[in-house]
Amino acid sequence: MNIAPQTLRIIALVLVLALVVGFFASVIPNYFNARLFNRISSSVAIMALIATAQTLVILTRNIDLSLGSIVGFTAFATGSIVSAHPTAHPIFLVGYAMLVGAGFGVVNGLLVSYARVPSIIVTLATMAIFRSVLVEYSDAKSITAGQLPPWLVDFPNTVLFEVGGVEFRAAFVAAVGVVLAVHIALSRLRPARQLYAVGSNPEAAEMAGINSRRTVFVAFVLAGALAGLGGFMFLARFGTITVVAGLGFEFKSVAAAVVGGVNIFGGSGTALGALIGAVMIDLIDTSLVRWELVSAFWREAVLGALILTAVAVDAILMRRLVALRIRRDKDRHAQEAAK
Amino acid sequence: MPNPVLALKAVSKSFGMTKALADMSITLFAGEVHAIVGENGAGKSTMIKIMTGVHQPSAGTLEVDGKLLTLSGTGAARAAGIAAIYQEPMVFPDLDVAENIFISSSLGWVQNKAALRAKAKGLIDRIGMTLDVDRIASGLTLAEQQAVEIARSLSQDVRVLIMDEPTASLSAHEAAQLRRVARTLAEQGVAVVYISHRLEEIFEVADRVTVIRDGQHISTKPVAEVTSDSLIADMVGREVGNYHIKAPPQTRPEVMLSVEGLGCGDIFRGISFDLHAGEVLCMAGLIGARRTDVALSLFGIRPATEGSVRFKGKTLRLVSPAQAIGLGIAYVSEDRRKFGLAMPMSIKSNVTLATLKGILSPAGILNRQREAEIAEAYRQRLNIRTPHVDLAVGMLSGGNQQKVMLAKWLDLKPELLIFDEPTRGIDVGAKAEVHDLIRAFVTAGGAALVISSDLPEVLALGDRILVMREGRQMGIMDHAEASQETVMRLATGQVAA
Numbered sequence: 163m164n165i166a167p168q169t170l171r172i173i174a175l176v177l178v179l180a181l182v183v184g185f186f187a188s189v190i191p192n193y194f195n196a197r198l199f200n201r202i203s204s205s206v207a208i209m210a211l212i213a214t215a216q217t218l219v220i221l222t223r224n225i226d227l228s229l230g231s232i233v234g235f236t237a238f239a240t241g242s243i244v245s246a247h248p249t250a251h252p253i254f255l256v257g258y259a260m261l262v263g264a265g266f267g268v269v270n271g272l273l274v275s276y277a278r279v280p281s282i283i284v285t286l287a288t289m290a291i292f293r294s295v296l297v298e299y300s301d302a303k304s305i306t307a308g309q310l311p312p313w314l315v316d317f318p319n320t321v322l323f324e325v326g327g328v329e330f331r332a333a334f335v336a337a338v339g340v341v342l343a344v345h346i347a348l349s350r351l352r353p354a355r356q357l358y359a360v361g362s363n364p365e366a367a368e369m370a371g372i373n374s375r376r377t378v379f380v381a382f383v384l385a386g387a388l389a390g391l392g393g394f395m396f397l398a399r400f401g402t403i404t405v406v407a408g409l410g411f412e413f414k415s416v417a418a419a420v421v422g423g424v425n426i427f428g429g430s431g432t433a434l435g436a437l438i439g440a441v442m443i444d445l446i447d448t449s450l451v452r453w454e455l456v457s458a459f460w461r462e463a464v465l466g467a468l469i470l471t472a473v474a475v476d477a478i479l480m481r482r483l484v485a486l487r488i489r490r491d492k493d494r495h496a497q498e499a500a501k
Numbered sequence: 502m503p504n505p506v507l508a509l510k511a512v513s514k515s516f517g518m519t520k521a522l523a524d525m526s527i528t529l530f531a532g533e534v535h536a537i538v539g540e541n542g543a544g545k546s547t548m549i550k551i552m553t554g555v556h557q558p559s560a561g562t563l564e565v566d567g568k569l570l571t572l573s574g575t576g577a578a579r580a581a582g583i584a585a586i587y588q589e590p591m592v593f594p595d596l597d598v599a600e601n602i603f604i605s606s607s608l609g610w611v612q613n614k615a616a617l618r619a620k621a622k623g624l625i626d627r628i629g630m631t632l633d634v635d636r637i638a639s640g641l642t643l644a645e646q647q648a649v650e651i652a653r654s655l656s657q658d659v660r661v662l663i664m665d666e667p668t669a670s671l672s673a674h675e676a677a678q679l680r681r682v683a684r685t686l687a688e689q690g691v692a693v694v695y696i697s698h699r700l701e702e703i704f705e706v707a708d709r710v711t712v713i714r715d716g717q718h719i720s721t722k723p724v725a726e727v728t729s730d731s732l733i734a735d736m737v738g739r740e741v742g743n744y745h746i747k748a749p750p751q752t753r754p755e756v757m758l759s760v761e762g763l764g765c766g767d768i769f770r771g772i773s774f775d776l777h778a779g780e781v782l783c784m785a786g787l788i789g790a791r792r793t794d795v796a797l798s799l800f801g802i803r804p805a806t807e808g809s810v811r812f813k814g815k816t817l818r819l820v821s822p823a824q825a826i827g828l829g830i831a832y833v834s835e836d837r838r839k840f841g842l843a844m845p846m847s848i849k850s851n852v853t854l855a856t857l858k859g860i861l862s863p864a865g866i867l868n869r870q871r872e873a874e875i876a877e878a879y880r881q882r883l884n885i886r887t888p889h890v891d892l893a894v895g896m897l898s899g900g901n902q903q904k905v906m907l908a909k910w911l912d913l914k915p916e917l918l919i920f921d922e923p924t925r926g927i928d929v930g931a932k933a934e935v936h937d938l939i940r941a942f943v944t945a946g947g948a949a950l951v952i953s954s955d956l957p958e959v960l961a962l963g964d965r966i967l968v969m970r971e972g973r974q975m976g977i978m979d980h981a982e983a984s985q986e987t988v989m990r991l992a993t994g995q996v997a998a
Contacts, residue, residue, distance in 0.1 A: 350612050359593045359604050366591035370605040370653070371576050429595035 168432055171423040174479075175438045178472075182442065186449040193452070196327030203330075204318060206444045207337035208233075208395045212411050213418035213436040214341050215388035220419055221348075222381045223361040223428030224274060224281035229389045229415055231292035232266045233408030236393030238300050241403050245309035252313070256394055263390020264383050266292055271382030275375040289412060297405045307401025318399045333395055338437070340391065345433035357381060361428025417465075418443050421472040443468075505567065506531050506692045507552065507583065507661045512561030514547050514716075521547040522716045525561070529661060529692040534683055536695045536707035536724070540736055540956060540989075544716035545696055549663050552694075553585045554578035582660035584653075588669045588789075590646035594639035598625075601638050602652045624652040627689070628682045644675035651682060662686060663694040668702065669789035680706045698787040700729045700993045712736055729995045737956065737985040756811075757948040758917055760799070763808035768794050769972035770807065774965075776917070776948045781939060783963030784952045786992050791972040792952045793835065796919045799950070800832040801825040812917070826855070831915035833906055835922035835952070837899075841906045844895035848887060849876035851894050852908045879908035884934060900931025907938060918942060919950045924958060936962055956985055970994050 187194040212229050219226040240259045244250055266288070273284040307315055318333035348354045359367045360374045367374050392411075397403060416426075422439025424431025446468055450461045507529045514522040522544045529535055539545050550556040551563070554572035563570055565581050572578045592601050599614075599621035621634040630648045638646060647667055654662055664683060668676035676699075683706050687693050695707055703710055703724065710727055712719040712735040719735045755778045764770030769791040776782050784792045798805040801819035810817045812828060819825055822832070834840035842851050853860055853872050860871045876890040883904045887897060894905055903923065910918065920939065924932040939962065943949050953959050959966055960983055967977045968991035975991035 350614075352610055352612055355596070355600055355604060355612070358596055358600075362593040362595040363591065366593060367604075369575065369591050371579055372605055425595075429593070 168430070168435075172432065172434055172438070175423060175435060175442070179438060179442055179445070182445060182449075186445075186453065189455070190449065190452050193449070196329070200329050200331070201448060202441065202444055203334040204399070205448070206441050207318070207331075207333040208392050208399065209411070209414060209418060209440040209444060210337045210341050210437045211388050211392040211395065212415040213422065213440040214344050214433045215385035215392070216412075216415035217419045217422075217424050217431055217433055217436040218344075218357065218381045218388070219281070219385045220416070220424050220426060221357050221361045221428055221431055222378045223364065224378060224381070225285065225416065225426075226270060226281065226382065226385050227285040227412045227416075228266065228270060228288040228292050229385065229392075230408040230411035230413075231289050231296065232263050232386055232389040233393045233396055233411050234403075234405070235266070235292055235296045235299070236262045236390040237397040237403045237407050238296055238305060238405075240394055241305035241310065241397045242300075244311060244314060244397075245305060248311045255314075256391065259394035259397075260387040260390040263393060264387040266389075267383040267386020268379075270386065271379035274382060275378040285412075293405070293409075296407075300405055302405060304405075305397075305401075305403040310397070310401055314398050315401050318395070333399060337395065340388070341433050341437045344388075345437075348433055353377075353380075358429055361425075362430070414443065415440075417469050421469055426473075439472075442472075504531050505529065506565065508564040508567075509548070509551070509558075510562045510564060512548075512551060512558040512563065514551060514556060515559050520716055522551070522558075525713070525716070525718050527711055527718065527721065529694060531660070531690050531692050532687050533708040534687045534693045534695050534706050536697065536703040536710040537713065538697070538700070538703065538710060538732060538736060539713040543713050543736075545713060546665070547716070548713070549585055549665055549694075549696070552578070552583055552661070552663060554583075579657060582658055583663070584657065584659045584661070585663035585665060586647055586650045586654070586667060588666040590643065590650050592638040592641070592646045592649055595637065597635050597637050598632060598641070598649055599634040601649050602634075602656055604653065605657070620656070621652065624655050627655065627685075628652060629685045630678070630682065642675065644671050644679055647679060648682065651686070655686075659691060661692045661694065663696070665696045666698065666788065667695075668697060668699065676702065698789065698993065700732060700995065703732075704729075714738070729993070733986060733989050733993065733995065737989050757813060758799075758950075759811040761809045761811075763795065763798065763805050763810065765794060765798050765803060765805045765807075767972075768803075769969070772808070772969075772974050774967055774974075774977055776950060778916075778946055778948050779943050780964045781943055781949045781951055781962055783959040783966045784950065784969060785956065785959045785963075785966055785988050786954070786969040786975075788954070789971060790969040790992065792969050793921055794972075795969070796832060796921055796950070796952060799825075799919060800830060802832075826913060826915075829914070829916040830919070831910040831913055831917070832919045833910055833921060833923060835925060837902055837906060842894045842902060842909075845893055847891045848880070848885070848894055848897075848905055849873055849890040851905050852876045852879055852890075852912060855909055856912045875912065876908070879905075879912070883908055883938060898927075898931075900927035900934070903927055903931065903935060904938075907935070911942070915947065917948050917950070919952075921952045922954065923951060924953070924955065932958075956988060959983075959988065960985065968992050 183194065212233065215229055216226060236259045239262055240255055243258060244255055270285055270288055273279050274281045318331060320332040321329045322332055322335055323330050356372045356377045359370065359372055360377045364374060393408070396407060418440035419431065419436045420426055420439070421442055422435035422437065424436055443465065447461070447465060450456050450464060456464060505528045509525055509527050512522055512525045513520065525548060537545055547556065551558050554575045554577050563572060570581060572581065593604065599618045602621045602624060603617055618634050625632050625634065625648065628648060628651055632645055632648060638649065641649065651662065667679055671679060680702060683693050683695055697703055707724050709721060709723050710732065711721040712732060714736060756775045757778045758776040761773050763772040772795055774782065786792050794803065797803045799810065799819065801821045801824050804820045810819065838844065843854070849872050853875055860868045860875070862868050873890060879885065880887065880890055885901050885904045887901065894902055897905065923935050923939065939949050939951065951962060964980050965977060966983045966988060968975045968988055970992055978987065
């Protein structure tokens with residue numbers, strides 16, 4: 163029985179998630195109930211999208227640190243459109259947000275894949291630049307929930323269906339739907355294979371006739387579009403958008419992807435993994451608040467330690483697995499040779 | 502008459518001043534395995550790169566199916582059905598076998614996994630291998646990875662498959678497997694180009710064999726009409742010219758390094774030699790002979806697992822480069838870029854990199870004046886051509902970079918210097934200077950171990966010559982007994998050690 167390593171990883175992640183929940187349930191009274199799910203699900207909806215966007219880029223051996231700024235800008239831009247035109251169609255708004263995000267992605271993509279500037283430098287710079295564009299564009303004013311049409315503000319918390327107190331809210335369902343769609347696309351679409359190929363072995367990709375520049379470019383554009391969608395969700399959820407909207411999302415998204423088993427050196431990882439990573443981080447973050455033993459000052463440190471542990475365990479596990487496989491193959495060859 | 506699939510007509514290729522290929526003509530027929538042999542640097546790689554569209558010829562033409570064709574890039578070559586696999590296979594370690602095979606085929610947007618697997622299985626069967634198509638490539642053996650690459654080229658209707666030293670890193674069992682694959686493909690009408698240093702396998706696998714030397718076509722004959730002796734004669738049959746250094750036989754009684762039965766896992770074993778002060782020992786062999794691995798063991802990077810090393814009478818267990826350096830052993834790597842020099846740093850910083858302690862003031866501050874003086878002294882002594890020693894090393898020519906690297910190691914005042922391909926990629930003038938420096942170093946009482954794939958260099962520089970082949974010592978001989986033929990015979994395994 164051969165389980166694909168990616169599937170194995172997802173199973174392992176779910177197990178770890180269960181362990182974490184079990185642990186907190188044992189130290190925090192009244193912990194495990196429907197409200198826990200409801201709380202996590204609405205806050206994770208945005209981060210799941212950003213983590214998925216980050217995953218697309220990391221798969222190609224790059225990184226996008228400007229995602230947080232893109233979220234902030236698109237949230238504000240979409241907010242100002244809808245406050246000026248309250249009758250604008252929802253689909254138009256979503257499309258607008260994604261288009262603006264994709265536009266930022268084009269800037270990143272051009273600089274990384276055609277100007278050949280390392281992505282960490284490009285996006286470190288555009289993180290600051292996009293944020294400044296937002297400050298300039300917004301004139302340092304904020305958007306408030308009062309300016310937005312009621313349907314938009316109500317959308318995230320609309321309960322689509324409910325199972326024994328566990329509410330499935332629209333934002334969460336939509337976000338999970340998008341992540342799953344990306345997940346399936348990554349595993350089933352041929353162009354997506356090229357994403358993995360470029361990150362897995364750039365030279366070989368070039369030799370195999372894959373246009374690696376275009377592949378990386380497309381990854382950045384798609385990531386920008388997903389971040390734009392995240393910006394729309396951000397607007398709907400919080401209503402109030404200031405110039406610091408989405409600040410820090412870029413790092414959280416990297417953390418979520420890495421905890422979710424996406425290889426920071428590219429080539430392997432899944433969107434579903436990134437989603438679980440986002441859930442894990444959010445779960446621990448919100449649970450630590452309720453755990454009296456850990457002071458607020460230590461929360462960040464615990465979160466950091468968790469990320470290190472996740473990555474270290476992952477690296478050791480994968481190395482073991484590969485070594486095991488090589489040994490098994492060697493034995494088999496020895497047997498064949500003996501025959 | 503079979504159909505010619507691919508033909509080079511009077512192709513030449515120059516890189517700057519060096520002529521890598523001159524007037525090369527070769528015709529490949531469908532259904533044949535065509536072996537190409539030649540010394541290292543004979544121009545085989547350049548020829549492959551022209552066939553696969555990596556390089557464009559400086560002169561001459563290329564014909565596919567008798568029609569003139571310009572291969573503007575690797576994509577054009579693939580479209581024409583020309584593919585190559587190398588000693589180090591190009592696979593995607595994170596993807597499975599089926600995905601690897603169909604990575605660049607146009608099978609539509611949506612992947613049907615089941616259909617993909619079935620097709621992959623078909624291709625693997627076609628080349629006569631057994632391989633689970635669900636396995637992740639990083640767990641495959643080298644031979645299996647090569648099979649994946651071959652299957653990939655088949656999925657793109659390959660008509661000319663170039664196999665460049667495909668068996669150099671394989672075990673005997675795997676190599677035999679791969680040779681069967683080559684034959685199978687030829688029977689299916691593919692023109693297979695087979696490049697190998699193992700002459701014996703050429704007799705087993707090839708229909709015709711072409712010898713090239715110094716970028717020129719020497720001969721193309723059916724395998725039945727050649728012998729390994731005639732091939733070797735064709736491969737080395739050049740005058741030994743422009744090497745002016747005579748190795749004076751001045752072996753002194755004092756043994757500096759004594760190596761006995763040295764081995765390291767299944768990489769190499771049975772290496773034994775004595776190296777005296779004042780002596781240059783050259784290690785000859787072809788690519789894949791594992792000479793560098795022996796050097797790395799002697800330098801403590803990859804500790805040996807068997808055998809003994811005595812240095813100046815004391816038995817050593819070398820486990821780290823720092824330890825080796827402390828004892829007075831230095832290793833000048835063949836890869837200047839990777840292991841030798843910090844290219845963006847200045848010449849003087851590079852020269853003193855290994856000896857920084859010597860230029861610290863008592864307070865632990867770098868004495869930059871002293872640093873510049875040391876670098877300046879080496880600039881004059883080694884004739885490093887540069888306006889000043891503050892220049893970044895990356896700005897220098899290859900030969901001068903090599904001298905900076907030598908200066909760095911000489912500054913350690915080593916007693917044993919190991920040179921790995923000291924003159925690769927540098928021009929003839931700089932080559933002679935490097936030879937002089939090595940000679941001067943041993944004349945002053947040092948001992949040098951020189952790894953070189955350049956046969957004339959080995960013959961000119963070595964007081965003694967040790968020949969390796971596939972991790973085994975094939976023989977060791979004095980300067981007087983060595984000739985191109987004797988060394989090449991040992992290096993290709995035509996004579997038992």
